[in-house]
Amino acid sequence: MTALPLPELSAEARRAAVMASKFPRVRYMGSKYKLVERLAAVFSQLGGSTAIDAFSGSGVVSYALKSLGYSVTSNDFLNFPGFIARAAVVNQGDALSDEEVESICGTPADDRDFIQDKFDGLYFTADDRKFLDGAWSHIELLEGHKRDLAIASLVLAAARKQPRGVFTFTDLRYDDGRRDLRLSLKEHFRETVKAYNGVVFDSGHECFTATGDVFDLPTKGYDIAYLDPPYAPPRDDNCYIKRYHFLEGLSVYWRGQTILENTKTKKLAKRYTPFSYKHSVEDALFRTFKQFHESTIVLSYSSNAVPDLATIERLLREVKEKVDVHTLEHKYSFGTHATAARRNALEYIIIGR
Ligand SMILES: C[S@@+](CC[C@H](N)C(=O)[O-])C[C@H]1O[C@@H](n2cnc3c(N)ncnc32)[C@H](O)[C@@H]1O
Structure with missing residues (x-):
């Protein structure tokens, strides 16, 4: 193993x-x-002009790549990361105006009530749920990046107001009265629009999104392939849909989504990914390395996941001549008391050239 300073x-x-x-x-x-x-330090040292962020999630790494001047493609198999990336990475100049925000926050454009009806008593207040339906009645009329901005802002507003940002429970057991929980969703939305509007800039390099399985992405055309797959835990699970189903549904107004009606949280059907399970993650990582073997591969992985670092290095060496590892201390903000030990993990940045 070659452990290097950053x-x-x-x-x-x-x-x-x-x-x-x-x-x-x-x-x-x-x-x-x-x-x-x-x-950013790693990417800027590697250079190049095109990059794929194959598991983009919150979009922050895509945004850093854009800020470094890469033409970046952001992909995630969930829908809502795609809206965030289109709003803040692909978008090079559109903003939502105050008038548009006021219209979204104003009288609904139609009488839809899907959210009020479906999630009655489960998440947020009655006024919040009414706002979400009303907001969507206006979003329906928007196009292009303005629509992306409105959806991304609505998703972020919902994530901020929900205790701990996850939708695995429906009571207020984590209500500690903090500001995020006290603000109405409408107030959150006004803030999140400002926040997304504020980060839009023209990098002069076109950026793109895809929404799909990593294995369906083109294999060529990226100088850098940044891979940040779910880390397969030795025990328990790392299901994104279980935690973020409401954000996923909200981003498309639940169109084309299957709600598991018999679940208390009204969650969506699980999205299978081979990266989540210890029996399939090794093969999935190896297939991803082979897929992007023409790019410089930058992989994020954690010491509290499987497989271990030696295995990952061995797999990467099968497609890449030179493999370097940077090791960082990283404290994850997730985890319960039972998993507290796992939170103090080492985070690896593994580079294959
Ligand atoms: C560790 S997170 C990425 C976090 C991201 N780098 C960030 O900074 O927010 C992993 C992401 O992979 C996505 N994902 C899981 N399996 C996938 C697959 N087979 N293809 C594409 N995306 C997948 C999940 O939806 C999740 O957003």
Whole structure:
């Protein structure tokens, strides 16, 4: 194993990290907000002009890549990361105006009540749920990046107001009275629109999104392939849909989604991914390495997941000549008391060239 210190922060990487630190923050399992400066240092040292962020999640790494001047493609198999990436990465200049925000927050454009009806008593207040239906009645009339901005802002508003940002429970057991829980969804929305509007900029390099399984992405055309798959835990699960089904549904107004009606949380059907299970993750990682073997591969992985570092290095060496590992201490904000030990994990940035 070659364990290396991280490259020095170049002026370019520092600038990109400062920009990314302003990216609207959504609490998201495995998000790399705290590591974005070190990732920017790695990317800027590797150079190149095109990049794929194959598991984009919150979008913060895509945004850092855009800030570094890459033409970046953001992909995730969930829908809502795609809206965030289109709003804040692909979008090079559109903003939602105050009038548009007031219209979204004003009298509904139709009498839809799907959210009020379906999630009555489960999440948020009656007024919040009414606002979500009303907001969607206006979003329906928007197009292009304005629509993306409105959806991303609505998703972020819902994530901020929900205790701990996850939709695995429906009572207020984590209600500690903090500001995020006291603000109405409409007030949150006004803030999140400002936050997304504030990070839109023209990088001069076209960016793209895809919404689908990593294995359906084109294999060529990226100087850098950044891979941040779910980390397969030795025990318990890391299901994104179980935690974020409401955000996923909200981003498409539940169209085309299958709600599991007999569940208390009204969650969506699970989305299978081979990265989540210890019996399939090794093969999935190896297939991803082979898929992107023409790119410089930058993989984020954690010491409290399977497989271990030695196995990952061995797999990567089968497709890449040179493999370097940077090791960082990283404290995840997720976990219960039972999993507290696992939160103090080592985070690896593994580079295959
Ligand atoms: C660790 S998170 C990525 C976090 C992201 N880098 C960030 O900073 O927010 C992993 C992401 O992979 C997505 N995902 C899981 N399996 C996938 C697959 N087979 N294809 C594409 N995306 C997948 C999940 O929806 C999740 O958003």
